[in-house]
Amino acid sequence: MKDFALLFRQASYDHLQLPEAEQAALVKKWQDWLGGIAAQGKLVSPPTRLIPNQGRVLKPGGVVTDGPFVEIRERLGGLTVIRAEDLDEATTLAHGCPAIEVGGSVEIRPVMG
């Protein structure tokens, strides 16, 4: 078994302005998906969620720019580490990620170790 990082990207995080009931439905989608991976004992660590529209970027020469990183079409929203036999299985597990439903993507990257 190997560890893979799943990086969730979305173009927009407008859902944070949605009414409460719709947000709750979204939370449920994420939990159902992650719970399904965790139920197989394949979730290595609970997900880390990033606060959209905040933070900074440090570039060579000490150049610091503030978010919200408009030049990047899909912003990183969070990440989690899962355990799978190989990249194919990790990709299978990534299916069903709610980020994809809203036009985002999941990047699947093997973790060195």
Next chain:
Amino acid sequence: MNKERATIDVLFQQEFSKMVAVISRQFGLEHIETAEDIVGDTFLTAAENWAEKGIPENPAAWLYVVAKQKTLAMFRRGTTWQEKVLPAVKAGLETEEPETDLDFSAQNIQDSQLRMIFAICNPAIASESQIGLALRILCGFGIDEIAAAFLTNKETINKRLFRAKEKLRTENIRMELPPEHLLDARLDNVLHIIYLLFNEGYYSRTQDAILQKDLCLEAMRLGLLLTAFPVTAQPRTFALIALMCFHASRFEARESAADTLVLYDEQDENLWDRELIRQGMHFLGLSATGNTLSSYHLEARIAFLHCRKEDTPEKWLEILAMYNELLIINYSPSAALNRTFALYKAHGADIALVEAEKLQLTENHFYWMLLGELTRHSDPAKAATHYQQAYDLAKTAAEKEGILRVRRSLHLG
């Protein structure tokens, strides 16, 4: 059994751990065996004396006085004490004369017990030994009772306890509260041992119902003891107590310790203990502060929802959400199976079956029971083979009987 004997048995369970804690605090944990001997000897004297003169008006106070005398006598007489204990006690004290008077005030008893809990639930000791030692020292269980609880013999338990006590000495574990920066982690360890103690009783390997209940009650008592101190009366402590109350409320309703998961549906709710459910809700309320959501919070909430008999999709959606969260922070096979069962109740057998087949817990008989339940309407013949797998893997007669009962209810064409 005569009246004196019965009284002494009850007192032993109540007072043994208190007295050992007070004596060990006074003279150091390395003398825990001497403390056990003194207390054991005190109870022998009580048995002899009470058989002759009757039970004193305040038996506990009587025991304390006799324990004090015996401690003092041993202190004056024993060469071990002169050569080993005295220098050690003196070294730790400024004064010339060590304090030999034992303080059996309610406050000191409680303080000493709390310190003993932290000393025994120390990560330096292997977990199985910790539970054995906790049963002996914190709960006053006899060696034969501990052996019965672990389905093993007295010799094995004695060896295990010996090794654990040796560890107390070699690791130089003291009867004190951990320093503040370690308190959180150490409290987690204490709570985990109490949780294991409770589970040892609730999902017991022994068929002895009284022993099962005793284990659960003792775990609850230790949990309650922690609520008396601000440093240990944390939200997750309350959550654990709530969890234990909700589980214990169903004690009478279970046909056997094997009845979990799928068999929930069959329980007679009239046998549920309403008072314990009420207590559980009280502690669940107390647990709802702070920022950390422990696995005990989630498990307590799930257990609470199971105390509501109505079978609505909303209830199962909430249970599903709790199991999802629980699995994300803390995987266990039983949580994975229960999550899938909740998924079935909330979203139907087809969706749940796809998820269930991914679990691949093929060595676990509950896994096959779950698959049986999920296929019983769509494919009864297949369900029958799943139940057969469950039957072959089940370990106890009660479990096998339960599986047969479920299997008989299949509508095979």
